[in-house]
Amino acid sequence: MDEPDTIDQGFASGGADALRHAYDAHGSLVYSLCRRAVGGDLAADITQEVFIAAWRRRTSFDPDRGSLAAWLTGITRHKIIDVLRREARHRNDRIDSSSVLLDVSDPVDWVGALGDRMLLADALAALPERSRTVMHLAFGDGLTQQQIAESTGLPLGTVKSDMRRSLARLRRHLDHPDGESP
Amino acid sequence: MNDFDDRVLELMRGLTADDIDRDVPPPSVWAGIAAAVAEDADGAGGDAPQPAPLDRPRPIGVSGPVALGRTAQRRRQVLTWTLAAAAASVVVVGAALVVDGRRAGAPDVIAAVEVTSDGLGDAPPGIVAQAVIEDDDGVRRVALDASAIEVADGEFLELWLINDDITDMVSLGVVRRGETYEIPGDVELGDFPIIDVSIEPDDGIPTHSGRSVLRGRLEA
Numbered sequence: 001m002d003e004p005d006t007i008d009q010g011f012a013s014g015g016a017d018a019l020r021h022a023y024d025a026h027g028s029l030v031y032s033l034c035r036r037a038v039g040g041d042l043a044a045d046i047t048q049e050v051f052i053a054a055w056r057r058r059t060s061f062d063p064d065r066g067s068l069a070a071w072l073t074g075i076t077r078h079k080i081i082d083v084l085r086r087e088a089r090h091r092n093d094r095i096d097s098s099s100v101l102l103d104v105s106d107p108v109d110w111v112g113a114l115g116d117r118m119l120l121a122d123a124l125a126a127l128p129e130r131s132r133t134v135m136h137l138a139f140g141d142g143l144t145q146q147q148i149a150e151s152t153g154l155p156l157g158t159v160k161s162d163m164r165r166s167l168a169r170l171r172r173h174l175d176h177p178d179g180e181s182p
Numbered sequence: 183m184n185d186f187d188d189r190v191l192e193l194m195r196g197l198t199a200d201d202i203d204r205d206v207p208p209p210s211v212w213a214g215i216a217a218a219v220a221e222d223a224d225g226a227g228g229d230a231p232q233p234a235p236l237d238r239p240r241p242i243g244v245s246g247p248v249a250l251g252r253t254a255q256r257r258r259q260v261l262t263w264t265l266a267a268a269a270a271s272v273v274v275v276g277a278a279l280v281v282d283g284r285r286a287g288a289p290d291v292i293a294a295v296e297v298t299s300d301g302l303g304d305a306p307p308g309i310v311a312q313a314v315i316e317d318d319d320g321v322r323r324v325a326l327d328a329s330a331i332e333v334a335d336g337e338f339l340e341l342w343l344i345n346d347d348i349t350d351m352v353s354l355g356v357v358r359r360g361e362t363y364e365i366p367g368d369v370e371l372g373d374f375p376i377i378d379v380s381i382e383p384d385d386g387i388p389t390h391s392g393r394s395v396l397r398g399r400l401e402a
Contacts, residue, residue: 019219023212031207036200047207048214055219117201120193125202139194171186 008068012061019055026069027051030076033118037080037111046083050076067173069122073115080111116174123173131166134159289316289323295377297326297398304381305331305395313377313398316362322371323362324354328379331395340382342390343374350374351390375400 007025010018030050034043054061054075061071084107124132137143137151145163149156292315299305314325328339339357343365344350352374354363365371379396 019215020212023215027207027211028204031211032203032205035205043205044208044211047211048218051215052218055215056222113196114201117193117197120190121197121202124194135194139191140197167187167190170190174189 005067008061008063011058011068012063014058019051022054022068022072023051026072029069029118029122030072033073033076033115034080036114037107038083042083046076046079049079053079066175069119069173070175073119077111077115081108084111119174120170123170126173127166127169130154131162134162135166135170138163289318291315292317292322293371293400295398295400297377297379297396299331299395302394302397304393309396311396315365315371315400321367322365324365324377325362326357326377326379327359328357328396329359331379331381333381336384337381338384339395340380340390342376342378342380343369343371344376344378345374346376348376351378353388371400 007018007021011022027047031043031047034046037043038046050072054072061068124135127135133152134148134154137148138145143151145156145159148154149159152159154162295313295315297311297313299309300307309330311327311330316323316325324341326341331339333339341354341357341363343352343354352366352369354365357363357379377396377398377400378390378394380391381393381395382391
Protein backbone atom coordinates (compact mmCIF):
# COMPACT_ATOMS: atom_id res chain seq x y z
CA MET A 1 0.00 0.00 0.00
CA ASP A 2 1.19 3.46 -0.83
CA GLU A 3 2.44 5.51 2.10
CA PRO A 4 1.33 9.09 2.76
CA ASP A 5 3.98 11.46 1.50
CA THR A 6 5.98 13.77 3.73
CA ILE A 7 4.15 16.94 2.68
CA ASP A 8 0.82 15.37 3.66
CA GLN A 9 2.18 14.18 6.99
CA GLY A 10 3.82 17.52 7.69
CA PHE A 11 0.53 19.29 7.05
CA ALA A 12 -1.36 17.03 9.42
CA SER A 13 1.15 17.60 12.20
CA GLY A 14 1.14 21.35 11.55
CA GLY A 15 4.93 21.70 11.49
CA ALA A 16 6.94 24.72 10.45
CA ASP A 17 6.66 25.52 6.72
CA ALA A 18 4.08 22.74 6.30
CA LEU A 19 1.53 25.13 4.86
CA ARG A 20 4.07 26.60 2.46
CA HIS A 21 5.06 23.13 1.25
CA ALA A 22 1.42 22.18 0.77
CA TYR A 23 0.82 25.38 -1.16
CA ASP A 24 3.87 24.82 -3.36
CA ALA A 25 2.70 21.30 -4.12
CA HIS A 26 -1.03 21.96 -4.63
CA GLY A 27 -1.56 25.72 -5.02
CA SER A 28 -1.66 25.51 -8.79
CA LEU A 29 -4.12 22.58 -8.69
CA VAL A 30 -6.51 24.53 -6.45
CA TYR A 31 -6.06 27.75 -8.41
CA SER A 32 -6.47 26.07 -11.80
CA LEU A 33 -9.64 24.32 -10.66
CA CYS A 34 -11.06 27.65 -9.47
CA ARG A 35 -10.07 29.41 -12.68
CA ARG A 36 -11.82 26.85 -14.81
CA ALA A 37 -14.94 27.03 -12.66
CA VAL A 38 -15.35 30.73 -11.92
CA GLY A 39 -12.66 32.66 -13.80
CA GLY A 40 -9.48 34.40 -12.77
CA ASP A 41 -10.75 37.21 -10.55
CA LEU A 42 -12.49 34.98 -8.06
CA ALA A 43 -9.96 32.17 -8.42
CA ALA A 44 -7.27 34.01 -6.49
CA ASP A 45 -9.69 34.83 -3.66
CA ILE A 46 -11.06 31.30 -3.42
CA THR A 47 -7.57 29.77 -3.51
CA GLN A 48 -6.61 31.96 -0.60
CA GLU A 49 -9.74 30.95 1.30
CA VAL A 50 -9.13 27.26 0.66
CA PHE A 51 -5.62 27.25 2.10
CA ILE A 52 -6.56 29.41 5.07
CA ALA A 53 -9.57 27.21 5.85
CA ALA A 54 -7.54 24.04 5.34
CA TRP A 55 -4.84 25.22 7.71
CA ARG A 56 -7.34 26.19 10.38
CA ARG A 57 -8.97 22.79 10.27
CA ARG A 58 -5.84 20.76 9.56
CA THR A 59 -6.54 18.48 12.52
CA SER A 60 -9.43 16.98 10.55
CA PHE A 61 -7.06 15.91 7.78
CA ASP A 62 -5.90 12.32 8.24
CA PRO A 63 -3.02 11.37 5.93
CA ASP A 64 -3.74 7.69 6.51
CA ARG A 65 -7.15 8.01 4.92
CA GLY A 66 -6.31 9.85 1.74
CA SER A 67 -4.19 12.50 0.09
CA LEU A 68 -3.87 16.14 0.96
CA ALA A 69 -4.56 16.95 -2.70
CA ALA A 70 -7.95 15.22 -2.53
CA TRP A 71 -8.79 16.84 0.78
CA LEU A 72 -7.92 20.29 -0.56
CA THR A 73 -9.86 19.62 -3.73
CA GLY A 74 -12.90 18.72 -1.63
CA ILE A 75 -12.67 22.02 0.24
CA THR A 76 -12.17 23.86 -3.06
CA ARG A 77 -15.31 22.32 -4.54
CA HIS A 78 -17.37 23.41 -1.58
CA LYS A 79 -15.99 26.94 -1.74
CA ILE A 80 -16.67 27.16 -5.48
CA ILE A 81 -20.21 25.95 -5.00
CA ASP A 82 -20.69 28.43 -2.14
CA VAL A 83 -19.58 31.22 -4.46
CA LEU A 84 -21.90 30.05 -7.23
CA ARG A 85 -24.81 29.84 -4.79
CA ARG A 86 -24.04 33.26 -3.38
CA GLU A 87 -23.95 34.76 -6.84
CA ALA A 88 -27.14 32.99 -7.80
CA ARG A 89 -28.80 34.35 -4.66
CA HIS A 90 -27.72 37.85 -5.56
CA ARG A 91 -29.52 37.43 -8.83
CA ASN A 92 -32.50 35.86 -7.01
CA ASP A 93 -31.84 32.87 -9.11
CA ARG A 94 -30.98 29.23 -8.86
CA ILE A 95 -27.60 27.90 -9.79
CA ASP A 96 -27.79 27.24 -13.46
CA SER A 97 -25.54 26.93 -16.42
CA SER A 98 -24.94 30.67 -16.55
CA SER A 99 -23.22 30.46 -13.14
CA VAL A 100 -20.07 28.90 -14.54
CA LEU A 101 -17.94 29.67 -17.50
CA LEU A 102 -18.95 26.61 -19.45
CA ASP A 103 -22.42 25.80 -20.61
CA VAL A 104 -23.23 22.77 -18.48
CA SER A 105 -26.54 21.51 -17.21
CA ASP A 106 -25.48 20.73 -13.61
CA PRO A 107 -22.65 22.95 -12.34
CA VAL A 108 -22.38 21.13 -9.00
CA ASP A 109 -21.72 17.78 -10.71
CA TRP A 110 -19.57 19.49 -13.26
CA VAL A 111 -17.31 21.05 -10.63
CA GLY A 112 -17.05 17.67 -8.89
CA ALA A 113 -16.07 15.81 -12.06
CA LEU A 114 -13.64 18.54 -13.07
CA GLY A 115 -11.93 18.28 -9.66
CA ASP A 116 -11.68 14.49 -10.03
CA ARG A 117 -10.14 14.73 -13.48
CA MET A 118 -7.61 17.32 -12.38
CA LEU A 119 -6.69 15.23 -9.35
CA LEU A 120 -6.27 12.20 -11.58
CA ALA A 121 -4.06 14.19 -13.96
CA ASP A 122 -1.82 15.13 -11.01
CA ALA A 123 -1.76 11.56 -9.74
CA LEU A 124 -0.82 10.19 -13.15
CA ALA A 125 1.91 12.78 -13.53
CA ALA A 126 3.37 11.62 -10.21
CA LEU A 127 3.61 7.98 -11.35
CA PRO A 128 6.91 6.58 -12.61
CA GLU A 129 7.20 6.83 -16.39
CA ARG A 130 6.70 3.13 -17.06
CA SER A 131 3.64 2.86 -14.84
CA ARG A 132 2.13 5.93 -16.44
CA THR A 133 2.53 4.41 -19.88
CA VAL A 134 0.92 1.19 -18.73
CA MET A 135 -2.02 3.09 -17.21
CA HIS A 136 -2.58 5.13 -20.35
CA LEU A 137 -2.54 2.02 -22.51
CA ALA A 138 -4.91 0.19 -20.17
CA PHE A 139 -7.38 2.94 -19.34
CA GLY A 140 -6.90 5.46 -22.12
CA ASP A 141 -6.52 3.11 -25.07
CA GLY A 142 -8.43 0.19 -23.58
CA LEU A 143 -5.75 -2.43 -24.20
CA THR A 144 -5.79 -5.72 -22.25
CA GLN A 145 -2.85 -6.54 -20.00
CA GLN A 146 -1.71 -9.11 -22.57
CA GLN A 147 -1.83 -6.50 -25.35
CA ILE A 148 0.11 -4.05 -23.19
CA ALA A 149 2.78 -6.66 -22.52
CA GLU A 150 3.08 -7.32 -26.24
CA SER A 151 3.16 -3.69 -27.31
CA THR A 152 5.67 -2.60 -24.66
CA GLY A 153 7.79 -5.72 -24.48
CA LEU A 154 7.32 -5.82 -20.68
CA PRO A 155 6.72 -9.18 -18.98
CA LEU A 156 3.02 -9.75 -18.29
CA GLY A 157 3.75 -10.00 -14.53
CA THR A 158 5.35 -6.54 -14.59
CA VAL A 159 2.34 -5.05 -16.38
CA LYS A 160 0.04 -6.59 -13.78
CA SER A 161 2.04 -5.42 -10.78
CA ASP A 162 2.50 -1.93 -12.27
CA MET A 163 -1.23 -1.61 -12.72
CA ARG A 164 -2.01 -2.90 -9.25
CA ARG A 165 0.46 -0.55 -7.61
CA SER A 166 -0.62 2.38 -9.74
CA LEU A 167 -4.29 1.87 -8.97
CA ALA A 168 -3.51 1.80 -5.24
CA ARG A 169 -1.67 5.10 -5.56
CA LEU A 170 -4.45 6.64 -7.62
CA ARG A 171 -7.04 5.52 -5.12
CA ARG A 172 -5.13 7.15 -2.29
CA HIS A 173 -4.64 10.28 -4.33
CA LEU A 174 -8.25 10.62 -5.44
CA ASP A 175 -10.07 10.01 -2.19
CA HIS A 176 -10.23 11.68 1.12
CA PRO A 177 -13.51 11.01 2.88
CA ASP A 178 -13.49 14.23 4.93
CA GLY A 179 -12.59 16.31 1.92
CA GLU A 180 -15.91 15.40 0.39
CA SER A 181 -17.89 17.16 3.08
CA PRO A 182 -15.65 19.48 5.06
CA MET B 183 -12.69 -4.51 -12.91
CA ASN B 184 -14.05 -3.16 -9.65
CA ASP B 185 -15.91 0.10 -9.05
CA PHE B 186 -12.72 2.06 -8.52
CA ASP B 187 -11.19 0.75 -11.75
CA ASP B 188 -14.39 1.77 -13.53
CA ARG B 189 -14.14 5.23 -12.05
CA VAL B 190 -10.52 5.59 -13.15
CA LEU B 191 -11.45 4.34 -16.58
CA GLU B 192 -14.23 6.87 -16.90
CA LEU B 193 -12.05 9.72 -15.62
CA MET B 194 -9.14 8.84 -17.89
CA ARG B 195 -11.40 8.71 -20.92
CA GLY B 196 -12.71 12.13 -20.00
CA LEU B 197 -9.27 13.70 -19.50
CA THR B 198 -8.57 16.67 -21.73
CA ALA B 199 -5.47 18.78 -22.19
CA ASP B 200 -7.18 21.47 -20.07
CA ASP B 201 -7.35 19.08 -17.12
CA ILE B 202 -3.58 18.70 -17.24
CA ASP B 203 -2.73 22.37 -17.77
CA ARG B 204 -1.96 24.27 -14.59
CA ASP B 205 -2.04 27.98 -13.92
CA VAL B 206 0.28 29.42 -11.33
CA PRO B 207 -1.53 31.60 -8.77
CA PRO B 208 -0.34 35.22 -8.57
CA PRO B 209 2.06 35.98 -5.68
CA SER B 210 -0.65 37.95 -3.87
CA VAL B 211 -2.43 34.66 -3.11
CA TRP B 212 0.34 33.29 -0.93
CA ALA B 213 0.86 36.71 0.64
CA GLY B 214 -2.78 36.76 1.73
CA ILE B 215 -2.62 33.23 3.12
CA ALA B 216 0.56 33.93 5.07
CA ALA B 217 -0.89 37.14 6.50
CA ALA B 218 -4.13 35.48 7.65
CA VAL B 219 -2.30 32.57 9.22
CA ALA B 220 0.16 34.87 10.96
CA GLU B 221 -2.80 36.80 12.36
CA ASP B 222 -4.25 33.52 13.67
CA ALA B 223 -1.00 32.75 15.42
CA ASP B 224 -1.02 36.19 17.07
CA GLY B 225 -4.61 35.83 18.21
CA ALA B 226 -5.76 34.29 21.47
CA GLY B 227 -5.29 30.56 21.09
CA GLY B 228 -5.65 30.87 17.34
CA ASP B 229 -9.41 30.39 17.39
CA ALA B 230 -10.47 34.01 17.33
CA PRO B 231 -12.58 34.67 14.24
CA GLN B 232 -10.35 36.15 11.57
CA PRO B 233 -11.54 37.69 8.34
CA ALA B 234 -10.61 35.74 5.23
CA PRO B 235 -10.36 37.63 1.96
CA LEU B 236 -13.75 36.58 0.68
CA ASP B 237 -15.56 36.33 4.00
CA ARG B 238 -19.01 37.64 3.55
CA PRO B 239 -19.57 40.63 5.76
CA ARG B 240 -21.73 39.47 8.60
CA PRO B 241 -25.36 40.45 8.14
CA ILE B 242 -25.68 44.17 8.07
CA GLY B 243 -28.59 45.72 9.89
CA VAL B 244 -29.74 46.73 13.30
CA SER B 245 -30.50 43.20 14.42
CA GLY B 246 -27.40 41.55 13.01
CA PRO B 247 -23.93 41.30 14.46
CA VAL B 248 -21.53 43.96 13.38
CA ALA B 249 -19.52 43.33 10.25
CA LEU B 250 -15.86 43.28 11.08
CA GLY B 251 -12.69 42.91 9.13
CA ARG B 252 -12.19 45.20 6.20
CA THR B 253 -12.86 48.38 8.18
CA ALA B 254 -11.10 47.25 11.34
CA GLN B 255 -8.09 49.44 10.68
CA ARG B 256 -10.25 52.46 10.12
CA ARG B 257 -12.14 51.80 13.32
CA ARG B 258 -8.91 51.55 15.20
CA GLN B 259 -8.14 55.05 13.97
CA VAL B 260 -11.57 56.26 14.98
CA LEU B 261 -11.07 54.82 18.43
CA THR B 262 -7.62 56.34 18.80
CA TRP B 263 -9.06 59.65 17.85
CA THR B 264 -11.94 59.16 20.28
CA LEU B 265 -9.62 58.46 23.16
CA ALA B 266 -7.56 61.54 22.32
CA ALA B 267 -10.71 63.64 22.15
CA ALA B 268 -11.94 62.22 25.45
CA ALA B 269 -8.65 63.03 27.12
CA ALA B 270 -8.79 66.56 25.75
CA SER B 271 -12.36 67.07 26.95
CA VAL B 272 -11.47 65.96 30.47
CA VAL B 273 -9.00 68.80 30.58
CA VAL B 274 -11.52 71.25 29.19
CA VAL B 275 -14.30 70.16 31.53
CA GLY B 276 -11.93 70.26 34.50
CA ALA B 277 -10.90 73.78 33.60
CA ALA B 278 -14.53 74.83 33.22
CA LEU B 279 -15.36 73.53 36.68
CA VAL B 280 -12.54 75.53 38.19
CA VAL B 281 -13.66 78.69 36.42
CA ASP B 282 -17.37 78.21 37.02
CA GLY B 283 -18.01 76.16 40.14
CA ARG B 284 -21.71 76.99 40.14
CA ARG B 285 -22.48 74.95 37.02
CA ALA B 286 -24.94 72.39 38.41
CA GLY B 287 -28.19 72.57 36.42
CA ALA B 288 -29.92 69.29 35.47
CA PRO B 289 -29.02 68.19 31.91
CA ASP B 290 -31.63 68.31 29.16
CA VAL B 291 -32.77 65.01 27.73
CA ILE B 292 -32.23 64.99 23.97
CA ALA B 293 -33.51 61.49 23.30
CA ALA B 294 -34.35 58.21 24.98
CA VAL B 295 -33.69 55.00 23.07
CA GLU B 296 -34.79 51.55 24.02
CA VAL B 297 -31.97 49.07 23.54
CA THR B 298 -32.68 45.37 23.57
CA SER B 299 -30.91 42.04 23.35
CA ASP B 300 -33.61 40.66 21.07
CA GLY B 301 -32.24 39.15 17.89
CA LEU B 302 -28.61 39.61 18.80
CA GLY B 303 -27.71 36.08 19.82
CA ASP B 304 -24.92 36.94 22.26
CA ALA B 305 -27.25 37.62 25.18
CA PRO B 306 -30.52 36.03 26.31
CA PRO B 307 -33.42 37.68 24.47
CA GLY B 308 -35.84 39.97 26.27
CA ILE B 309 -33.35 42.20 28.07
CA VAL B 310 -34.39 45.82 27.62
CA ALA B 311 -32.68 48.95 28.85
CA GLN B 312 -33.02 52.67 28.30
CA ALA B 313 -30.21 54.70 26.79
CA VAL B 314 -30.83 58.34 27.56
CA ILE B 315 -28.92 61.02 25.69
CA GLU B 316 -28.55 64.22 27.61
CA ASP B 317 -27.18 67.62 26.80
CA ASP B 318 -25.19 68.79 29.76
CA ASP B 319 -24.39 72.37 28.98
CA GLY B 320 -23.27 71.62 25.43
CA VAL B 321 -21.67 68.26 26.22
CA ARG B 322 -23.75 65.30 25.11
CA ARG B 323 -23.67 62.19 27.24
CA VAL B 324 -25.31 58.79 27.14
CA ALA B 325 -26.72 57.41 30.38
CA LEU B 326 -27.29 53.69 30.32
CA ASP B 327 -27.96 51.00 32.90
CA ALA B 328 -26.66 47.76 31.43
CA SER B 329 -26.58 45.86 34.72
CA ALA B 330 -29.01 43.26 33.38
CA ILE B 331 -26.26 41.93 31.12
CA GLU B 332 -24.07 39.32 32.74
CA VAL B 333 -20.39 39.73 32.05
CA ALA B 334 -17.93 36.89 32.53
CA ASP B 335 -14.53 37.32 34.15
CA GLY B 336 -12.01 38.65 31.67
CA GLU B 337 -14.67 40.48 29.66
CA PHE B 338 -16.24 43.91 29.79
CA LEU B 339 -19.00 45.88 28.10
CA GLU B 340 -18.28 48.67 25.64
CA LEU B 341 -20.65 51.30 24.31
CA TRP B 342 -20.63 52.25 20.63
CA LEU B 343 -22.34 54.58 18.21
CA ILE B 344 -22.59 53.00 14.76
CA ASN B 345 -23.67 54.34 11.40
CA ASP B 346 -26.63 52.87 9.56
CA ASP B 347 -24.66 50.80 7.09
CA ILE B 348 -22.35 49.48 9.83
CA THR B 349 -19.22 50.70 8.14
CA ASP B 350 -18.08 53.12 10.79
CA MET B 351 -18.39 53.40 14.52
CA VAL B 352 -17.20 55.37 17.50
CA SER B 353 -16.43 53.90 20.88
CA LEU B 354 -17.88 55.79 23.83
CA GLY B 355 -15.88 53.70 26.25
CA VAL B 356 -16.15 50.92 28.78
CA VAL B 357 -19.57 50.57 30.40
CA ARG B 358 -19.45 50.87 34.19
CA ARG B 359 -22.31 51.03 36.59
CA GLY B 360 -23.53 54.54 37.31
CA GLU B 361 -21.41 56.26 34.68
CA THR B 362 -22.36 58.34 31.69
CA TYR B 363 -20.52 58.33 28.39
CA GLU B 364 -19.58 61.46 26.54
CA ILE B 365 -20.25 61.75 22.84
CA PRO B 366 -17.34 63.48 21.09
CA GLY B 367 -18.31 67.00 20.06
CA ASP B 368 -18.01 66.53 16.32
CA VAL B 369 -19.97 63.28 16.11
CA GLU B 370 -23.32 63.94 14.46
CA LEU B 371 -25.90 61.66 16.07
CA GLY B 372 -27.74 61.52 12.75
CA ASP B 373 -24.65 59.93 11.20
CA PHE B 374 -24.29 57.35 14.00
CA PRO B 375 -27.86 56.55 15.03
CA ILE B 376 -27.30 53.00 16.28
CA ILE B 377 -26.53 52.60 19.96
CA ASP B 378 -24.77 49.34 20.60
CA VAL B 379 -23.30 47.57 23.62
CA SER B 380 -20.80 44.80 22.97
CA ILE B 381 -19.08 42.22 25.13
CA GLU B 382 -15.35 42.65 24.69
CA PRO B 383 -12.68 40.19 25.68
CA ASP B 384 -9.90 41.78 27.68
CA ASP B 385 -7.41 41.16 24.86
CA GLY B 386 -6.17 44.65 24.15
CA ILE B 387 -7.78 44.70 20.70
CA PRO B 388 -9.65 48.00 20.44
CA THR B 389 -12.07 47.00 17.68
CA HIS B 390 -15.63 45.79 18.15
CA SER B 391 -15.70 42.09 19.01
CA GLY B 392 -18.78 41.45 16.89
CA ARG B 393 -20.64 40.22 19.99
CA SER B 394 -23.38 42.77 20.48
CA VAL B 395 -25.64 42.31 23.49
CA LEU B 396 -27.85 45.41 23.40
CA ARG B 397 -28.83 47.51 20.48
CA GLY B 398 -31.30 50.20 19.53
CA ARG B 399 -31.69 52.96 17.00
CA LEU B 400 -32.10 56.64 17.55
CA GLU B 401 -35.07 57.85 15.53
CA ALA B 402 -34.69 61.18 13.78
